[in-house]
Amino acid sequence: MEAPTRNLALDLARVTEAAALSSARWLGRGDKESGDKAAVDAMRKSFSTLEIDGRVIIGEGEKDEAPMLYNGEKVGSGNGPGMDVAVDPVEGTRLLAYGRPNAISVVGMAPKNTMFNPGPSFYMKKLVVPEAARDIVDIDAPADEMLKKIAKVLGKDVDDMTVFVLDKPRHAKIIEEIRRAGARILLHTDGDITGSLMAVNPKSDVDVMMGTGGTPEGVLSAIAIRIMGGAMIAKLDPQLVDEKNSLIDAGIDTRRVYTEKDLVKSDDLYFSATGISGGSFLGGVSFSGYGATTHTLSMRGLTGSIRYMEAVHNFETLMKVSNVKYD
CATH class of the missing domain: 3.40.190.90 (D-Maltodextrin-Binding Protein; domain 2)
Incomplete structure (x- = not known):
């Protein structure tokens, strides 16, 4: 199995940032399905740019219930290391829908066949x-x-x-x-x-x-x-x-x-979480006239690196290179 040579946690940060930016438009609007769908769509598009051969172990549900990011779905370019992927595009869909704190977007990855599969357990x-x-x-x-x-x-x-x-x-x-x-x-x-x-x-x-x-x-x-x-x-x-x-x-x-x-039976792990609604854990998405600011926790297992990152996104320039819709 090919070993990752780059810090994929930083790639995952872009994935959770995209999901947070897209879903944050639905903050407090009482529609958890639309907020979650916005995050799922953005996250899936972002995954397509990653040089991994990924398989979703923890997703939005079975294929007939979740047309995108379903359990078993292949993500990434198909090239690069084989990875088990766990996603929660919006952890706290009700928090997002009702404008409550600590809704976040989360992704974790581990080498292929090292992540516990919940199967029928909820x-x-x-x-x-x-x-x-x-x-x-x-x-x-x-x-x-x-x-x-x-x-x-x-x-x-x-x-x-x-x-x-x-x-x-x-x-x-x-x-x-x-x-x-x-x-x-x-x-x-x-x-x-x-x-x-x-x-x-x-x-x-x-x-x-x-x-x-x-x-x-x-x-x-x-x-x-x-x-x-x-x-x-x-x-x-x-x-x-x-x-x-x-x-x-x-x-x-x-x-x-x-x-x-x-x-999860490996130390070669990657994790990213980006705040959506803000709160005691991570700051939320704040919009300006030209873009937005996000707050992300990014971690890599092999090095033990833990990064708290504040990113300023300029939508005019970002949309020129990104296939993710943010508004």
């Missing part, structure tokens, strides 16, 4: 912590007991800790346990990739991310966590009867505990 229970807490985490332990142990290894009091949790009915018990422990809670309606990254980012106030979110989002998070450091443990957590039956039919053991290294 939901995954996750616990994400800084590196210091790697050896003491237990996905099945009550949240209050777990937080006391994590606080000890982080050198904090529990009531100094902040826990990211999705604000969903299924998390009522976890939220009760966190409050019983005395920790602070950051509740978000959507966006558990954002929560996972905040938990391992030393610049963030978040110490722990816990709860059940999307399985595809878990794989994307694992790519970033392997590069940034920190730890994730996870278990498939079907929320629907049909999902549970599909996992049983596929012979998948929902008792298995995964780590970030099980979800």
Whole structure:
């Protein structure tokens, strides 16, 4: 297999920037389908310029449900290294539609055949912590007991800790346990990739991310966590009867505990996320009379490079060389 010789994370930055620029026009307009479609279209066109032989492992769904960037779709020029690709053109479509913070566009890549394929799994229970807490985490332990142990290894009091949790009915018990422990809670309606990254980012106030979110989002998070450091443990957590039956039919053991290294089995990783609506994680797209400004997190696994990039885009000149529509 041909090894990448260039930093593909910088190429991916152009992909997520294009998706963010296109979808940001739909901020707060109440139409999540159109916002997502704008991102998907822009992302797919941008991928066509990459010198990779890519295959979408984490996409918008099966081919009959998602005509573009579907699971199994080939992306890139077809030349260059074979890569597994994970995309979330808009993580937080409802955040975008209703003008709420922390909608982002995300792409991750790993060498061919190294990325976990979720198959029929839609939901995954996750616990994400800084590196210091790697050896003491237990996905099945009550949240209050777990937080006391994590606080000890982080050198904090529990009531100094902040826990990211999705604000969903299924998390009522976890939220009760966190409050019983005395920790602070950051509740978000959507966006558990954002929560996972905040938990391992030393610049963030978040110490722990816990709860059940999307399985595809878990794989994307694992790519970033392997590069940034920190730890994730996870278990498939079907929320629907049909999902549970599909996992049983596929012979998948929902008792298995995964780590970030099980979800992506390589250090040769690339990750990019660009803010769409802005917020506590990444700045959003801001438009001017001539273009826009974007904020992107770009990472490469082999070098450990983590870049926070602010880019100013001049639409008049950009449209002369780009096949992506931004307005």
